[in-house]
Amino acid sequence: MAELQGIDLDRPGRQTGTVEIRDGSDSVRIPIVSIGDGEGPNLFINAGSHGDEYEGPIALRNVLRDLDPGGIRGQLIAIPSLNPPAARAIARTSPIDNIDLNRAFPGKADGSLSQRIAAFVSEVIVPRCKAVVDLHAAGRDYQFEPYVMMHVPEQLQSRALFDETLMAAQAFGLPRIFVVEEPERDGILSSEGMLDTFVESLGKVFLCIEAGGAGTTTPQTVAVTERGIQNMLAHFGLTGDAVDIPGGPITPSHIHAKGFQFAPVGGLLEITCELGSQLAAGEPFARIHALDSDGSNPQDCTATIDGIFAARRHPAFVEEGGLIGGIAQPFAT
Numbered sequence: 001m002a003e004l005q006g007i008d009l010d011r012p013g014r015q016t017g018t019v020e021i022r023d024g025s026d027s028v029r030i031p032i033v034s035i036g037d038g039e040g041p042n043l044f045i046n047a048g049s050h051g052d053e054y055e056g057p058i059a060l061r062n063v064l065r066d067l068d069p070g071g072i073r074g075q076l077i078a079i080p081s082l083n084p085p086a087a088r089a090i091a092r093t094s095p096i097d098n099i100d101l102n103r104a105f106p107g108k109a110d111g112s113l114s115q116r117i118a119a120f121v122s123e124v125i126v127p128r129c130k131a132v133v134d135l136h137a138a139g140r141d142y143q144f145e146p147y148v149m150m151h152v153p154e155q156l157q158s159r160a161l162f163d164e165t166l167m168a169a170q171a172f173g174l175p176r177i178f179v180v181e182e183p184e185r186d187g188i189l190s191s192e193g194m195l196d197t198f199v200e201s202l203g204k205v206f207l208c209i210e211a212g213g214a215g216t217t218t219p220q221t222v223a224v225t226e227r228g229i230q231n232m233l234a235h236f237g238l239t240g241d242a243v244d245i246p247g248g249p250i251t252p253s254h255i256h257a258k259g260f261q262f263a264p265v266g267g268l269l270e271i272t273c274e275l276g277s278q279l280a281a282g283e284p285f286a287r288i289h290a291l292d293s294d295g296s297n298p299q300d301c302t303a304t305i306d307g308i309f310a311a312r313r314h315p316a317f318v319e320e321g322g323l324i325g326g327i328a329q330p331f332a333t
């Protein structure tokens with residue numbers, strides 16, 4: 001069961017409380033904040049679904065600390081660490097039930113701890129809100145240029161929802177927006193169980209923020225996430241501030257399965273281009289040195305398509321077939 005302590009989501013003002021969720025002897029306490037006058041738009045900002053992603057949990061706390069409750073119309077509901085057991089384990093998933101929380105939506109109120117956390121968000125928080133911003137990062141295994149992720153129009157209820165989502169994505173103000181087509185296997189989308197899919201199925205705007213990664217933060221990745229959160233408050237009308245996008249709104253790019261790059265062999269991974277580089281199909285972007293080699297014949301990894309080198313593996317050792325990079329192409333809106 002889930003119990004809200006020290007907070008009443010129907011009351012205006014600034015409140016900080018806890019959600020306590022129990023499953024037998026296992027329990028978790030999740031911080032939750034509600035700010036606003038209750039008269040206007042409702043926005044939910046979530047962070048920390050995966051325990052090894054840090055920009056969102058830190059940037060959201062920094063923004064919450066400085067928010068003037070008198071300056072917020074409507075209601076901001078913020079959860080800066082949705083998955084404390086995974087955070088303590090420095091892991092993507094919770095060690096209590098080994099479930100990926102962002103594949104457990106809409107959850108089960110009588111399921112395992114992660115499924116109960118998902119059910120609380122789906123049943124208590126999402127129905128109250130017009131839009132959801134979910135703060136993620138690349139975790140320990142990958143590193144991204146900070147980007148906003150959204151889905152292709154075909155995977156949303158309507159073109160209008162796509163357009164509304166794109167406007168919000170541009171307002172967040174990160175260097176890139178990636179429009180993603182989730183692959184389908186046996187009739188099941190790989191986005192099955194994600195908070196994204198649940199919120200989008202209700203016809204609401206959903207943004208996934210992927211800010212940095214490599215299992216840590218940098219001053220830049222935290223700063224752009226903080227600015228993005230402030231921009232969301234402005235864009236959805238919770239503050240009277242102007243949206244601040246250096247350089248103006250950007251056009252989105254597209255990541256699809258053909259852009260995923262896999263290791264042709266296992267070994268030491270030497271990525272030879274910077275994130276954000278423009279690559280041509282066939283151009284080497286990395287090489288792999290076999291552990292038993294003397295360095296004389298590394299295996300080149302060549303780009304499968306033209307595009308921007310947008311994501312890379314972080315640990316510099318990879319098994320054969322492992323995902324080592326992602327290449328994005330311009331998306332035609």
Ligand SMILES: [Zn+2]
Nearest residue numbers: 050053136137
């Ligand atoms: Zn994540």
